[in-house]
Amino acid sequence: MKANYDIVVIGFGKAGKTLAAKFSKSGKSVALVEKDKNMYGGTCINVGCIPSKRLITDAAKSPKGEFEEKAQHYKETVAEKKKLTAALNKANYDKVASTGVDIIDGTASFKDNHHIIVSTKDGNVEIEAEKFIINTGSVTVIPKIEGADSKGVYTSESIMNLEELPKRLTIVGGGYIGLEFASMYADFGSKVTIVQDGDIFLPREDEDIAKAIREVLEAKAVEIVTGAKVTKAEEGKLYYEIAGESKTLDSDAILLAVGRRPNTDGLGCENSGVKLTDRGGVVTDEHLKTSADNIWAAGDVCGKLQFTYISLDDSRIIWDEIMGDDKRTTENRGAFSYSVFINPPFSRVGMSEKDAKAAGVEYKVLSLSANAIPKAKVLRKTDGLLKALVKADGTILGAELFCEESYEMINFIKLAMDHGIKARDIANFIFTHPTMSESLNDLFVM
Template sequence: MKAEYDIVVIGFGKAGKTLAAKFSKAGKSVALVEKDENMYGGTCINVGCIPSKRLITDASKSPNGEFEKKAQYYKEAVAEKKKLTAALRKANYDKIAGAGVDIIDGMATFKDVHHIIVSTKDKNVEIEAKKFIINTGSLTVIPDIEGVNSKGIYTSESIMNLDKLPKKLTIVGGGYIGLEFASMYADFGSKVTIVQDSDVFLPREDDDIAKSIREVLESKGVEIVTGARVTKLEEGKLYYEVAKESKTLDSDVILLAVGRRPNTDGLGCENAGVKLTDRGAVETDEHLKTSANNIWAAGDVCGKLQFTYISLDDSRIIYDEIMGEDKRTTENRGAFSYSVFINPPFARVGMSEKDAKLAGVEYKVLSLSANAIPKAKVLRKTDGMLKALVTSDGTVLGAALFCEESYEMINFIKLAMDHGIKAKDIANFIFTHPTMSESLNDLFIM
């Protein structure tokens, strides 16, 4: 460990580790500071995308039969998940260390704009750097509810280490994280109830899409309670009010899934002149530079789009400004797509009907039932629907795909949108057969 570096990255997330390796290979002296050795590689690898999607995949193969049989299968799936994350954690550490980056275990706190104090297990170390990258990610929001620290209450991170399958699972929050866990645990064999405070299920999505997703979840036995205010939690019980009526819900396990917040705790941003937003996120410009001229921020800590691939693109923007042509910005990366890994998965890019109406944009709706797709019949997964918005000249405004393999298909549509490919071009594109993607031939017929 040296006392001075060209660049210090705080946080081992996607953007941070990518930038650390690239800067080091470019000849810069680089250190990466990570406060938790169980988070090498970042949220995605350890407590986010990878472990949850591994469990979701295993859940879709859960055996039929008695609950005890399902519970044993679940226990084995969790054990395999732990092996996977441990292997990825080591691989990430070895890759970054092998790139010549000094990895420092400890909590970083800014002393001033050019210095941080790193609290390690043994001592406090002062480190100087010309430039800093903040990539500390996000934390689960813990709601202010009586009894929130009771036994049997989990977050999206901690529940993935629970090796006993709950017979009854209650999820507080009807957002995308909550839906993924609801679908997964229902597939594993749990009786799942979602309790959300909003009166509207999936308010960000169009009504027809939300209705289709809700119907599929309910067909798995998932109960969805809207307009519910949770008043108290305790082991095995959740208390809530709906239309001023008090109710109680028994549950083996309660999952808190009400969102995530930027992780700036203990960073001492004020000591370096780094401004935070009202929500506690690091404030950045379109180049992801903070209010301090030598400090940038990337990923969830910026309080914007909480996706691993956005964090990766953030790294491209920062690297381009420091080492490249300074052309990439958050404003010119085009439409972004996202996927929700329920079963079947849901993916969207660009405008919804709600967005188009709000913006006063004229549009035409194109739609297709997943049941009409030959590959869906082959897979025996025909639930869902596909929907696209186009202008009169065929410009693609957006799409929502609720069907098997939608998480792959949506990338093709984003590429089409980014490069001005029209609906007729997609309708006439030659896809391989039988595939889910060839359904876009039919979807984009105007």
């Protein structure tokens, strides 16, 4: 470990590890500080995307027998998930270390904009750097309710290590994270109840899409309780109120899934001149530079889009400003797409009808039932609805795909939007057959 570096990256997330390795390969002296050895590689591979999607994939293969048989399948799946994340954790460490980056295990806090104090198991170390990149990610929001830390109460991270399949699972929160776990545990064989404070299910999405998603979840026996104010959690019980009436829900496990927030606690941003938002996110410009001239921030810690592929693109923007031609920004990376890995998955890019109406944009709705797709019939996965918004001239404003393999299809639509490809071009495109993507031929007919 040296006392000074050209660049110090704080946090081993997607952007951080990518930039650390690239800067080191370019001849810069680089250190990467990570406070938790279990987080080499970041949230995605350790406690987020990869382990949850491995569980989701295996949940769809859950046996049809008795609960005991399902529980055994679940236990085996969790064990395999742990092996996968351990292997990826080590591979990420080895890959970054092989480029010459000094990986420092410890907690970093800014002393000023050119110095950090790293608390390690051997004591505090002061490190100086010309430039810093903050990539400390996000942490689970713990609602302010009594018993949130009780036995049998989990977060989206800790529940993935639960080895016993709960017969009854209560999920506090009806957002995307809560829905993924609801769909997954229902597929595993749990009786799932979602309890949310809002009166409207999936308020960000169009009503027809939200209705279709709700119907599929309820067909899996997932119960959705809206307008509920949770007051207390304890092992085996959740207490809440609806319209002033007190209610109790019995369960074997409770999952708190009300969101994530930027992880800036203890980072000492106030000492470095780095400004934070009211929610603790690092304030950045379109080049991801903070209010301190020599400090950048990337990924979830910015308090905006919490997706690993956005963190990766953030790394491109920062690299381009420091080492490139400074043309990439957060404002010119094109349409933004995302997927929610329920079963079937829901994916979206660009505007919804709600967005278009709010912006006063004229549009035409194109829609298609998933049941009309030949490949969906082949897969026996015919639930869902496909929907696109286009202008009169065929310009694509957005799309919402609730169907099997939508997470692959949405990328094609994003590419089309980014490059000005019109609806008629997709309607006449030659797709292979039988595929889910060929449904876009029918969806985009005007």
